[in-house]
Amino acid sequence: MGIELFNNLLYGFNVAISLQNLIYCFIGVLVGTLIGVLPGIGPLATIAMLLPLTYNIPPVAAIIMLAGIYYGAMYGGSTTSILVNLPGETASVITCIDGYQMARQGRAGPALAIAAIGSFFAGCVCTLFIALFGPPLAEFALNFGSPEYFSLMLMGLVAAAVLAHGDMVKSLAMVVLGLLLGIVGSDVDSGIKRFCFGFYELADGIGVVIIAVGLFAVAEIVSNLGETEEREVFSSKVKNLFPTKEDLRQSFGAILRGTGLGAFFGILPGTTPAIAAFSSYMVEKKIAKDQSRFGHGAIEGVAGPESANNADAQCKFIPMLTLGIPASGVMALMLGALMIHGITPGPQVMIQKPDLFWGLIVSMWIGNMMLVVLNLPLIGLWVSLLKVHYRLLFPAIMLFCSIGIYSVNNSSFEIYLLALFGILGVMWRILEFSPVPLMLGFVLGPMVEENLRRALQVSDGDPTVFFTRPISLSFIMGTFFILVVMIFPAVRKRYKKITD
Amino acid sequence: MLIGIGMAAVYIAKDYRLGSMLRMGPGYFPMVLGVILVLFGINIMVKGLIKGEKIQGNWSLRGLILLTLSLVLFGVLMERAGLIPALVVLIFGSASAGKKFRLVEVCLLTVVLTVLSVVLFVWGLGLPYPLIKGF
Numbered sequence: 230m231g232i233e234l235f236n237n238l239l240y241g242f243n244v245a246i247s248l249q250n251l252i253y254c255f256i257g258v259l260v261g262t263l264i265g266v267l268p269g270i271g272p273l274a275t276i277a278m279l280l281p282l283t284y285n286i287p288p289v290a291a292i293i294m295l296a297g298i299y300y301g302a303m304y305g306g307s308t309t310s311i312l313v314n315l316p317g318e319t320a321s322v323i324t325c326i327d328g329y330q331m332a333r334q335g336r337a338g339p340a341l342a343i344a345a346i347g348s349f350f351a352g353c354v355c356t357l358f359i360a361l362f363g364p365p366l367a368e369f370a371l372n373f374g375s376p377e378y379f380s381l382m383l384m385g386l387v388a389a390a391v392l393a394h395g396d397m398v399k400s401l402a403m404v405v406l407g408l409l410l411g412i413v414g415s416d417v418d419s420g421i422k423r424f425c426f427g428f429y430e431l432a433d434g435i436g437v438v439i440i441a442v443g444l445f446a447v448a449e450i451v452s453n454l455g456e457t458e459e460r461e462v463f464s465s466k467v468k469n470l471f472p473t474k475e476d477l478r479q480s481f482g483a484i485l486r487g488t489g490l491g492a493f494f495g496i497l498p499g500t501t502p503a504i505a506a507f508s509s510y511m512v513e514k515k516i517a518k519d520q521s522r523f524g525h526g527a528i529e530g531v532a533g534p535e536s537a538n539n540a541d542a543q544c545k546f547i548p549m550l551t552l553g554i555p556a557s558g559v560m561a562l563m564l565g566a567l568m569i570h571g572i573t574p575g576p577q578v579m580i581q582k583p584d585l586f587w588g589l590i591v592s593m594w595i596g597n598m599m600l601v602v603l604n605l606p607l608i609g610l611w612v613s614l615l616k617v618h619y620r621l622l623f624p625a626i627m628l629f630c631s632i633g634i635y636s637v638n639n640s641s642f643e644i645y646l647l648a649l650f651g652i653l654g655v656m657w658r659i660l661e662f663s664p665v666p667l668m669l670g671f672v673l674g675p676m677v678e679e680n681l682r683r684a685l686q687v688s689d690g691d692p693t694v695f696f697t698r699p700i701s702l703s704f705i706m707g708t709f710f711i712l713v714v715m716i717f718p719a720v721r722k723r724y725k726k727i728t729d
Numbered sequence: 730m731l732i733g734i735g736m737a738a739v740y741i742a743k744d745y746r747l748g749s750m751l752r753m754g755p756g757y758f759p760m761v762l763g764v765i766l767v768l769f770g771i772n773i774m775v776k777g778l779i780k781g782e783k784i785q786g787n788w789s790l791r792g793l794i795l796l797t798l799s800l801v802l803f804g805v806l807m808e809r810a811g812l813i814p815a816l817v818v819l820i821f822g823s824a825s826a827g828k829k830f831r832l833v834e835v836c837l838l839t840v841v842l843t844v845l846s847v848v849l850f851v852w853g854l855g856l857p858y859p860l861i862k863g864f
Contacts, residue, residue, distance in 0.1 A: 447796060447800075450796065450823075451793045451796060623823065624819075624820045624823045624824040624835075624838060624839075624842065625838075625842055627796065627799070627800075627819060627820070627823040628816065628819060628820060628842055628846060631800060631803050631819055632846060635803075641805065644800055644801070644803060645800075645801060647800060648797045648800040648801050651793075651796065651797060651800065652793065652797055655793050
């Protein structure tokens with residue numbers, strides 16, 4: 230086992246170290262840091278925007294780059310939180326509290342450094358975690374038949390909807406709507422066109438990129454335009470980057486605990502890095518000897534959450550890579566990216582495309598290292614970027630969205646679809662329907678249907694097949710368990726309190 | 730509040746259409762989903778009515794309309810007139826959706842972004858779009 234792991238990692242190292250993959254990894258983390266620093270544009274929208282542009286590069290490099298954007302954004306978000314008291318990403322909202330206080334006390338340097346160190350540590354641990362647990366999990370999943378897959382996806386979708394913040398019924402409704410949208414196009418078995426409304430452009434289904442860009446990028450711009458723009462960069466020079474021995478001693482435990490919490494939440498579908506970061510903050514505050522320091526620049530309040538959100542972001546890759554189940558909106562897009570490159574997600578990925586799996590894992594580790602090197606010396610550059618006004622930024626975002634979408638099929642029809650989903654996205658935002666469950670449902674929709682049908686075909690239309698096979702039964706029971714637990718008002722209230 | 734319920738009603742009506750126009754066989758799965766969705770829709774609407782929920786959140790109607798409009802125009806111009814006119818309209822249109830509109834600044838932005846994307850996408854990535862063409 231140990232030798233095998235070592236060999237696999239070595240193999241991955243060989244893949245990741247190739248010049249091409251290194252360059253794409255670098256581009257990924259650079260873009261990720263950039264959008265992480267800039268508030269108002271998140272990793273989901275960026276990945277959706279850049280996805281069409283990765284058609285021409287090999288799949289391994291494309292996935293490495295897209296993953297880099299994701300965890301790069303987790304790093305970048307902390308910079309804005311600490312220096313501007315404005316979260317660059319939702320995941321680093323909690324870092325604002327103590328990080329900004331530290332900056333005001335002239336300790337911005339140590340705060341930034343500890344955030345980077347914590348994130349790096351979490352990144353390393355989680356990379357190892359994926360390498361250790363990914364293969365056995367995938368091996369286990371190889372025994373799954375259609376009934377198991379159906380039940381597993383059902384559980385994943387229900388969990389994602391229930392754990393997502395916001396109204397549970399609304400989220401479940403969005404999952405169902407997403408599944409429906411996923412059905413648009415030709416039926417796999419009969420070739421009959423469904424929900425095409427006479428548009429031949431819809432015969433291949435709606436592109437995942439169109440939905441993602443519409444719901445996240447366009448809708449986000451509209452809601453940002455409704456807000457007043459105010460941004461005050463904390464102007465004092467960032468100097469004295471190195472944390473003191475005392476800082477390191479105080480943060481060490483927080484980083485460990487944050488990583489653990491993040492890894493735990495990371496595997497749960499539907500939870501966001503923000504939830505992991507928040508719970509880490511609560512834990513640190515609770516176990517601290519002197520709670521009054523929190524809110525006044527406690528370094529644990531930066532170290533814990535920053536480790537947690539990075540750990541969460543990376544562990545989200547585990548279910549995606551081994552089972553083909555997306556645990557978050559970004560992972561749904563990653564699955565979409567795999568499919569666009571002709572790779573069927575699922576446990577067989579590890580066997581058929583070992584270069585993808587191990588290359589990605591090692592590239593994440595390399596990427597994390599690049600981020601530390603990239604972030605700390607270049608802080609000044611990132612800060613000056615914050616002075617770019619949003620009114621100059623969003624037309625550029627629109628431009629990237631439009632050209633990106635248009636270049637997929639060179640079709641204007643898809644631009645109109647994009648506009649439509651933009652409007653829907655805004656509407657749903659106002660009505661407080663979360664678009665993430667819809668994304669998950671949309672990506673999984675065709676797979677859910679296929680497995681349901683195949684399972685029923687094999688069992689001659691007998692629906693008990695889902696309950697008589699033990700693995701499938703345990704997933705179904707898991708689904709019910711999640712639903713029942715969340716229906717209890719006490720549990721729900723408590724959970725809502727954490728997530729809000 | 731009224732708008733919220735109205736929108737919810739539209740939302741549900743749309744669901745109904747989806748639910749009922751299906752064939753059996755390939756339509757089985759969507760049929761089930763449609764029914765579930767309608768049930769959820771009713772649940773949400775009833776809850777909304779009882780609580781009298783108010784809609785909130787930041788957004789700008791002007792932004793929504795102008796952004797959508799510039800996207801559609803981009804689509805049309807891309808087919809009829811080529812990349813450059815489409816880009817100019819898109820950037821100009823979406824920039825005017827912002828709160829502060831400064832003519833000089835926007836013009837400058839349009840030029841810079843257009844040149845940049847022509848260089849990046851057409852020459853750099855080799856996307857086969859005509860820069861400009863007659864109607």
